Amino acid sequence: MKIKDKYKFEEFSAAVSGLLENQKKKVLVCAGTGCVAGGSIEIYKTIKAMVEERGLLVDLELQEEKEGIGVKKSGCHGFCEMGPLIKIEPFNYLYVKVSIEDCKEIVETTLIENKPVERLLYSFDGRIYETQEEIPFYKKQTRLVLDHCGSIDAESFREYVAKGGYETFVKMLLEMNPDNVCRIVSDSNLRGRGGGGYPTGRKWQQVLSQQSDVKYVVCNGDEGDPGAFMDRSIMEGDPHRVIEGMLIAAFATKSTDGYIYVRAEYPLAVERLRIAIEQAREYGLLGENIMGSGFSFDIHINKGAGAFVCGEGSALTASIEGERGMPRVKPPRTVEKGLWEKPTVLNNVETFANIPLIVKNGSEWYKSIGPEKSPGTKAFALTGNVNNTGLIEVPMGTTLKEIIFDTGGGIRDGKKFKAVQIGGPSGGCLTEEHLDLPLDFDSLKKVGAMIGSGGLVVMDEDTCMVEVARYFMNFTQNESCGKCVPCREGTKRMLEILERIVAGKGTTEDLDMLEELADTISSTALCGLGKSAAGPVTSTLKYFRDEYMAHVVDKKCPTHTCKALNSIVIVENLCKGCSKCSRVCPVGAIEGKIKNPYVINQNTCIKCGACIEACPFSAVKEE
Incomplete structure (x- = not known):
């Protein structure tokens, strides 16, 4: 079914919105990579089968005008520490650490009797949090780019449209021109979310000004930083928004073809993008002469081989071309000679996901969020020695203290905060003195750090x-x-x-x-x-x-992390002379007599720690 004009699109959108409203209750099972690894797909299948048995299942694809329950595989809910997760609307219950054994009780208690399963609700310090919005992890977040992740079926074109998806693109296609769109993006002060924060609108205008019959739009979904998974979660949970952002960029720069470069290690993201692209083609929003406008654009997926350097623009385009992924000397820059030496718009996943919101709501709306020179929100992957790990989205300018101690719930096991690594291998470490530092491009640059793609690795006092x-x-x-x-x-x-x-x-x-x-x-x-x-x-x-x-x-490691700098000793007054440590030592470094304190020869000791594990009196210690 191809949507041939604006009126057909509006008619289709109204129809699927009505069908979505018929789902009076929605079960959103997190099907992001983390929860899938925890068994969420089996949970989804089990609940869906139970609802179907009772004749209550309502599917948007079936176009049935009956009321009932929708059971969906959503994208990442963000609270990865507590997965597998299930959100149930309209109650906004968020069930944590769900297992197959919980499915029957969820269906009978919540979907039939409209009551929460209290033992599955998040609890902390003796308090039970009934709704997602109350949970401290979510309370200070502003989820714009991640709004659909965890709230819609990640594989449904109809549901994306029912939630307002592609509406911005269709309106732009028929009512605006490339200059208008570039101006809105430029006026919004949106800065690229993949690295150094280059102004997105400026990049688009540079490509628009190039005289070429062929131009490209490339989406960087490589995301090679250790501990970073923001782009992956967006591609898995809201692939149509990424596509819509690329469509808008293509129209704004008069580009003819698009590529999404995704790490091969992201198979779920690749699959969801593939499904979304096929759906967009089927409905006529990708391809030749879209909706009779004369504008043509299509998108292809390229899988990267895992090279970190391919996150760099010119290396990425070289990889798409089939060459070895290596950076090129600049100038010329990608906007002038990028993919196949043609002018190329290159932005990362999160940047493109911002575009439909900006074009829809306007640049002034966007600039009202966060600082003027770095407006909007930023998604971060919060990991390390913090109580609440996961995917978060906060306004630019939010402080490290708010992220780590409010959203993140503080340092694990009551230990002291030491540092946070921001921006991955390309970033730097910030310390306690930076906790009140607002996280934006310019503030971080002043202290020798960078936002990068958005990885935040929190470290405690025991970190070397x-x-x-x-x-x-x-x-x-x-x-x-x-x-x-x-x-x-x-x-x-x-x-x-x-x-x-x-x-x-x-x-x-x-x-x-x-x-x-x-x-x-x-x-x-x-x-x-x-x-x-x-x-x-x-x-x-x-x-x-x-x-x-x-x-x-x-020659000491203050945290005892570096084994070569540590010494293993036997505390004389604790040693009972049982000889167990001596018997397990692989190099014979422990000497002594039965019922007398033993001694470790430091010149022979290889610091394997076998003696520490063998001692029943805790007399062997590392110092």
């Missing part, structure tokens, strides 16, 4: 910051494409130094060399990823230099 720097440098060095010497060789030398330091063989001269190498790499590397590769090292050296000094001068 030298090991954190080594971990991220190891990741960056492994992912270096090797095209330029500063990144290929410089990151290797930095990693070698960090490995010496955590092994107890570092010197104070090594710290000077780390800073010199970091400065050289950031000044001379070919691409943005190389230029920011040293970020975790420079930020930890700046804010945690005392830990580096402890490693290189005192």
Whole structure:
């Protein structure tokens, strides 16, 4: 069924909206990657079968005008710590840690008797939170881009349209021109959500001004940062919004073809996008001469092979072309010569997902959210040593303290906050002194950090910051494409130094060399990823230099994380002389006599920890 004009679209939208209203109750089973891994698909199938047995199932695809219950596979609800999750409307009950065994009670108690299953509701500090909006994790969020994730069927074109989807594109297609659209996006001050925050409208206007018969729109869904899953969740939970954003970008820049570049490690996102693209084609919103307007545009999916460097624009376009994913020398930039050397709009998933909202509501509406120069919201993946991990969306300018201690529920096990790594391998570590720092592009740049794609890894007092720097440098060095010497060789030398330091063989001269190498790499590397590769090292050296000094001068790791710098000792007054520690030592480093305190030869000890586990009196300790 192809929708051929505005009136047919309005008629279709009204029809599916009516069908959606017939679903007086909706069961939204989280089918994001995290909950799927926890068994949510089986939960979905079980509840759907139970509702169907009772003759209560109402499906938008069947076009039946009867009232009943809709059972759906939604996108990520965000509260990953508590999955599998189920939201039930109109009550707004959010059930956490649901299992197959709970399905019958959910159907009978909530769907039939209209009562909550209290044991499945979220509880904290003795309080039970009946609705999603009351839960602290959600309370300070402003879910715009993530609004549909967890609230609609992620695989339904009809439901997206029933919720107002594609309405903005259709109106724009028939009532606006490319200049109008570019101006709205430019006036909104929307900045790219994938890295450095380049103004989106400026990029679009640059592509629009290029004289070319062929132009491209490319969506960057590569998202290679450790701990980041914002774009993945949007693609899985609201793929049609990404498509609509790309359609608007194509119209605004007079582009002819589109590509979505997705990590092959995101199979669910790839599948949901594939379904959405096929649906959009079937209904006539992708393809030739869309709705008789003369505007033609189609979208293709490219699966990346997992190279982190392909998150960089020119490397990504090279990969789509079938070449090895390596950055190109600039200029020319992507807006001038991008994919197949044609002018190209390149934005990430979250940026495109913002576009339908901005064009629909206007630039002034968007600028009313967050700071003037960095307006709107930002999705973050909150992970690490924090009580509530998951996917969140907050207004730009929200402080770290609000995110970590309000939304995140504070540090696990009552421990002290130490640092947060923001922006992935390209970012930096922020400390307690930055807790009141507003999270926006300009504020973070002043303290040597960046939002990047939006990963937030929270660390507690037991985290070794030298090991954190080594971990991220190891990741960056492994992912270096090797095209330029500063990144290929410089990151290797930095990693070698960090490995010496955590092994107890570092010197104070090594710290000077780390800073010199970091400065050289950031000044001379070919691409943005190389230029920011040293970020975790420079930020930890700046804010945690005392830990580096402890490693290189005192030969101690203050958090006991770096095994090579720790010593295993036997506390004399606790040792009973049972000899169990000696018997399990693989290198014979423990000496003594039965019923007398044993001693560990530090020169022989390999610090395997077998003696600690074997001692029944807790006399063997690591210090």
